[in-house]
Amino acid sequence: MFVANRMAKNPVTVTPDTSLDDAALAMKKGNFRRLPVVEDGKLVGFFSDKDLMRVAPSPATTLSRYEEKSLLAKLKVAEIMNKDVISVSEDATIEEAALIMYDKKIGGLPVVSQVGAVVGVITETDIFKTFVDVMELTGGKTRLTVLADNKVGVVNELSGVFAADGLSIDSLVTCKQPDGSYEIVIRGDIPDVASLKEKIEAKGYKVIHSVRFS
Incomplete structure (x- = not known):
């Protein structure tokens, strides 16, 4: 059982200069928790909802809604994305992906082709579904x-x-x-x-x- 058959294919991606406002909107529209960051066709980072929450204004802030949006619009994905990104090959087994996520304590991995292009994302939900399917x-x-x-x-x-x-x-x-x-x-x-x-x-x-x- 291989990652290519279990991942979410053709994922939505962002570039390093995408604003946090636009990245947050993309995640909300697609109900995503993670977005691969791609530049010149290559994976350069991974952006998650945790990264967004880390820099988003606190609920206790005195900023107005307009000021909050303005702040997020000024920040770029490159400023807060995970640059030391861990990925997995599309021809890796599902067990390899699960072991990487377990060892690194992460909930998802971008999936790359043999030429380095981002072709998918595999998450803990995909691993759980695989377990359910294997056990029928x-x-x-x-x-x-x-x-x-x-x-x-x-x-x-x-x-x-x-x-x-x-x-x-x-x-x-x-x-x-x-x-x-x-x-x-x-x-x-x-x-x-x-x-x-x-x-x-x-x-x-x-x-x-x-x-x-x-």
């Missing part, structure tokens, strides 16, 4: 959580239990625990959870949770 959470079905030791053949053995019952696995995700064991989350159409749980536990595993999504 909107499609109903049953979710089982199985606790297993770290050993070879676990997935093969569990899938064999499903296959023997004529059941398909729609998604399977593993999560390593602090003690080295794994929680294995399996989703599928399971008409008889109790029966399947019994067969899984007969193989030496523990079903620690089950839930039906409607």
Whole structure:
């Protein structure tokens, strides 16, 4: 799963000499929280609503509405944008983008092509949606959580239990625990959870949770 398939494509961009007033209007009209800053076709910065709030007049200010707008109109994006911008390639995996955002504690990344052109923006919302899609959470079905030791053949053995019952696995995700064991989350159409749980536990595993999504 790649960034190019999950990002918002053809994003609205601004230039370094765009006024804050115009940048704020662009974000409001498009309901954006971030805008790539582009000059001569290349990414030179990233501008966010947090940057705007940092310089916007306080609600307690004595400035009139006209004076506030005049102040924002005089300031340029280049004066407050993040110049040390972190970007991600369009052919990067969604996991790479998620790891960068996690490590850097940022909510979005501009996406660039191989020639350096801005082709999209990927945000934490896109990552959340990817997780929902991978787990097929909107499609109903049953979710089982199985606790297993770290050993070879676990997935093969569990899938064999499903296959023997004529059941398909729609998604399977593993999560390593602090003690080295794994929680294995399996989703599928399971008409008889109790029966399947019994067969899984007969193989030496523990079903620690089950839930039906409607």
